[in-house]
Amino acid sequence: MTNQIAERTGQNANWKTQAYIVGVIGGGMFGLLAAYFYTRAVEDDTDHDGTPNRVQTGEVIGLFLAALAMLRQIAEMGRTPTRRPSRQRRRRR
Numbered sequence: 048m049t050n051q052i053a054e055r056t057g058q059n060a061n062w063k064t065q066a067y068i069v070g071v072i073g074g075g076m077f078g079l080l081a082a083y084f085y086t087r088a089v090e091d092d093t094d095h096d097g098t099p100n101r102v103q104t105g106e107v108i109g110l111f112l113a114a115l116a117m118l119r120q121i122a123e124m125g126r127t128p129t130r131r132p133s134r135q136r137r138r139r140r
Contacts, residue, residue, distance in 0.1 A: 089099040 093099055
């Protein structure tokens with residue numbers, strides 16, 4: 048019995064570690080690509096004196112909300128279809 052628990056714990060830690068590694072690498076690559084595209088856009092659209100335009104607050108808030116939505120979708124991928132809350136059950140009238 049103890050051996051089975053240790054084996055399950057090892058497997059549990061193994062897939063979690065793999066998920067963290069994939070998340071860190073994927074997030075780092077996504078962030079690096081986003082920074083590259085941002086700097087390219089700034090270089091193409093700088094003012095005549097060479098200073099970049101300021102980022103609007105509304106754009107930052109929109110990106111933050113989009114990132115939260117993406118995190119929620121990623122978290123929902125980990126659930127089985129039967130355990131996912133349906134939209135009808137969440138809306139109680």
